[in-house]
Amino acid sequence: MAVVIECKDVTYYYPLTEKPAVEDLNLKIESGKFYGVVGENGAGKTTFCALLRGFAPGFYKGELKGEVLVEGKKTIEYGGELSAKIGYVFQNPFTQISGVKDTVFEEVAYGLENFGVPVEEIERRVIEVMKMTDIEALAEKNPFDLSGGQMQRVALASVIVLEPDILIIDEPTSQLDPEGTESVFRIIKALKDRKKTIILVEHKIDLIAEYADEVLVFEKGHLIKSGDKEKILSDISLLDRGVSLPQVAILGAKLKEKGFPLRKIPVTEDQAVRMIRESLKEGKQDA
Amino acid sequence: MENYIEKIQIRKSNKLAGLYPSTKALIVLMYAVCTFIVNTIEVTDIGLPLFLIPQFLVILILCKASGVLGRCIKALNTVAVVALIILLVQTFLVPGGDLIWRFGILRIYERGLRTAVSLSFLIMNIAGIFVWLFQTTENKEISRALEDSGMNYKAAYVFTSTLQMIEILGRNSKTIMNAQKARGVETEGNLIVRAKAFFPSLVPLILGAVISSEERVLTLEARGFTMQGPKTHLFELKKSGWEGKAAAASVLITVLLLAGRIMLWLL
Ligand SMILES: Nc1ncnc2c1ncn2[C@@H]1O[C@H](COP(=O)(O)OP(=O)(O)OP(=O)(O)O)[C@@H](O)[C@H]1O
Numbered sequence: 001m002a003v004v005i006e007c008k009d010v011t012y013y014y015p016l017t018e019k020p021a022v023e024d025l026n027l028k029i030e031s032g033k034f035y036g037v038v039g040e041n042g043a044g045k046t047t048f049c050a051l052l053r054g055f056a057p058g059f060y061k062g063e064l065k066g067e068v069l070v071e072g073k074k075t076i077e078y079g080g081e082l083s084a085k086i087g088y089v090f091q092n093p094f095t096q097i098s099g100v101k102d103t104v105f106e107e108v109a110y111g112l113e114n115f116g117v118p119v120e121e122i123e124r125r126v127i128e129v130m131k132m133t134d135i136e137a138l139a140e141k142n143p144f145d146l147s148g149g150q151m152q153r154v155a156l157a158s159v160i161v162l163e164p165d166i167l168i169i170d171e172p173t174s175q176l177d178p179e180g181t182e183s184v185f186r187i188i189k190a191l192k193d194r195k196k197t198i199i200l201v202e203h204k205i206d207l208i209a210e211y212a213d214e215v216l217v218f219e220k221g222h223l224i225k226s227g228d229k230e231k232i233l234s235d236i237s238l239l240d241r242g243v244s245l246p247q248v249a250i251l252g253a254k255l256k257e258k259g260f261p262l263r264k265i266p267v268t269e270d271q272a273v274r275m276i277r278e279s280l281k282e283g284k285q286d287a
Numbered sequence: 288m289e290n291y292i293e294k295i296q297i298r299k300s301n302k303l304a305g306l307y308p309s310t311k312a313l314i315v316l317m318y319a320v321c322t323f324i325v326n327t328i329e330v331t332d333i334g335l336p337l338f339l340i341p342q343f344l345v346i347l348i349l350c351k352a353s354g355v356l357g358r359c360i361k362a363l364n365t366v367a368v369v370a371l372i373i374l375l376v377q378t379f380l381v382p383g384g385d386l387i388w389r390f391g392i393l394r395i396y397e398r399g400l401r402t403a404v405s406l407s408f409l410i411m412n413i414a415g416i417f418v419w420l421f422q423t424t425e426n427k428e429i430s431r432a433l434e435d436s437g438m439n440y441k442a443a444y445v446f447t448s449t450l451q452m453i454e455i456l457g458r459n460s461k462t463i464m465n466a467q468k469a470r471g472v473e474t475e476g477n478l479i480v481r482a483k484a485f486f487p488s489l490v491p492l493i494l495g496a497v498i499s500s501e502e503r504v505l506t507l508e509a510r511g512f513t514m515q516g517p518k519t520h521l522f523e524l525k526k527s528g529w530e531g532k533a534a535a536a537s538v539l540i541t542v543l544l545l546a547g548r549i550m551l552w553l554l
């Protein structure tokens with residue numbers, strides 16, 4: 001698959017800091033894949049996202065060593081047009097309101113206005129995205145009057161509507177209840193089905209296990225593990241390093257430890273059920 | 288299907304309220320000029336610019352004709368209170384000229400009365416015309432007009448978001464006041480008690496605004512704010528059709544008033 005973003009020997013310092021927030025990062029992001037980014041607080045996940053989008057060092061300044069390439073061109077060489085390529089949803093929903101629009105409809109439409117999209121097309125796309133993100137009922141409300149969870153959906157909608165090929169989403173579910181969280185993941189899944197490349201920071205590991213293709217694990221500014229989700233999330237040694245793993249993986253590991261004949265460690269519920277059933281069946285046949 | 292684009296438009300049936308913002312700005316400017324001219328017409332023995340008082344009727348008539356008198360009254364009341372305070376303070380505190388009136392320790396001097404009347408009614412008139420402007424015009428009309436007038440889109444953004452922010456800050460300060468109260472900070476009572484409560488409450492308010500404005504820059508960037516090329520506007524600014532007439536009338540009245548004033552000098 002085609003590489004859309006590449007990090008080569010990236011080390012990044014925020015201004016006036018001595019310790020890099022991200023160090024020695026080498027990574028290729030491939031087109032159409034869904035990457036789940038995990039790691040403890042302060043591990044550098046947000047900084048990593050900002051690097052991919054060029055906000056670091058473009059906006060935060062600071063010092064960048066190595067290079068970040070988006071479709072082969074350095075992020076520092078791009079101007080405003082990177083916003084059409086990469087959609088970015090921030091961690092804090094409260095600052096993601098443009099501050100110049102007084103209805104949710106206009107808020108979602110704001111980016112398309114900046115892109116100069118014709119009026120009829122804006123209307124069609126905004127309505128479609130409001131349906132998809134389930135915020136149509138809020139269309140005429142003032143964006144400042146929304147709850148945290150509602151703002152988070154509006155922020156997501158405002159970026160999805162731009163139809164970028166790459167989406168970077170930083171903890172979109174921090175303000176959401178379990179149901180809202182599931183629905184956000186379903187939205188992201190739908191985006192993936194449209195061949196978008198997705199980079200998602202998320203602490204809810206069970207959902208990462210369910211939906212992502214690849215997992216990137218950060219620890220103290222280092223990318224300590226990356227690769228296929230089944231490989232990473234079944235690596236029980238990560239538990240000792242403070243990385244949370246799916247409940248079923250822990251269960252699987254414990255079962256294996258106790259001598260239960262599992263083929264390998266499951267990472268999703270479906271897998272676990274299937275594997276345990278198979279093992280039980282084999283067990284019976286052996287007996 | 289809901290017609291959202293139609294819903295965000297502003298349709299005014301009143302031809303005056305619906306004037307194009309730049310025409311309204313011209314009216315405001317002309318009104319201010321007229322006010323300063325009227326201020327120079329001094330009557331009575333001690334030269335008070337008393338015509339400023341009946342001039343204020345023009346504001347009321349303008350608001351009434353624009354169909355917003357009800358909404359304007361509240362703001363005009365506030366303006367009147369401020370003007371009254373200025374009137375009293377200036378009347379009793381500014382010395383100079385003949386002593387006109389005394390009662391106990393209170394004294395009114397000629398100069399004091401003159402500056403008091405002039406200043407307070409100037410303020411009444413000029414603040415009044417701005418009340419009319421803002422009560423008949425919505426923020427997004429102003430910002431759209433600014434952008435159309437060739438103002439840089441970044442400057443227009445600063446203007447619009449400031450108007451929005453004032454509204455939001457007002458709301459947030461109430462929330463923060465309530466939070467302070469919940470923590471036992473006294474926010475009611477006399478002026479000193481309230482001042483003591485007020486300044487600490489500003490700290491989170493201002494810090495919050497500064498931090499979020501930094502992050503907001505990134506949000507705007509992600510939404511293509513700095514994208515090159517023409518932008519689309521969902522909101523269309525409409526003319527009411529009376530722009531020509533209104534502009535001509537306001538300029539004409541100002542010119543006539545000025546001519547009249549010069550005549551008075553010459554006579
Ligand atoms: N604007 C900044 N200026 C200076 N240092 C910063 C800045 N933002 C983050 N840092 C530092 O960089 C490191 C990585 O922070 P980052 O925000 O990337 O972590 P994170 O993994 O996203 O954490 P969280 O899970 O809390 O969101 C932290 O040590 C943090 O203190």
Ligand SMILES: [Mg+2]
Pocket residue numbers: 045046047091170
């Ligand atoms: Mg973060």
